[in-house]
Amino acid sequence: MTHVVIYVSDVKDSLAFYSMLLGLKVNFSRFENEDVASVQAGGIDIILHHDRDLPAEERAPRGRSIFIEFGVENVDEEFDRLRGKALIVREPVTMSFGLRQGYIADPDGFLICLSSAE
Template identity: 30%
Template structure:
């Protein structure tokens, strides 16, 4: 049996703000937007990768204390940090170098979800 991770779902308060962050600032492509059962939904990412599903709603938001983060790989952490600074997106933690081949930082999306940007060298 083959199992492949298709998407990760985040319930967000304001889909427009979240799209501004993930698409407008981080550059994730929007694959599609639609409505289902009265909820606005957007699927972001590239076709061959795990998608990010954003669902607008007023459900309780995942708390930082839950220890959940979403990680994206970047080709250059230095370039990513320069872009974040230009966009006024603060770095929450880092940069951290856990071993000689991995450096990363954490930022937060509009709902406080932690996003890890990692460079493998």
């Protein structure tokens, strides 16, 4: 896999969330003729593309059809850092398979899972 495209309602807000809040590297952003930006996560590009050009029937309900998971050093410390800056959907819990996971939402409601080893 080389990239994932997420259709968003506001590329600038989404770019700020993924780059400034989550710390992902910005590959590019173009706001002159089209609203599109790209960030990089572990060798995979996440393309943020404005959804205004999609026909209404092609727009999926936001947020619950996919989630992106990022491994972090310590999920509890990361949640402490994000508290008040991001919408926390579920506080970190230890899963039966040994990872500690919690969920936040991006500006369009897409779920972001943050996880670390127990």
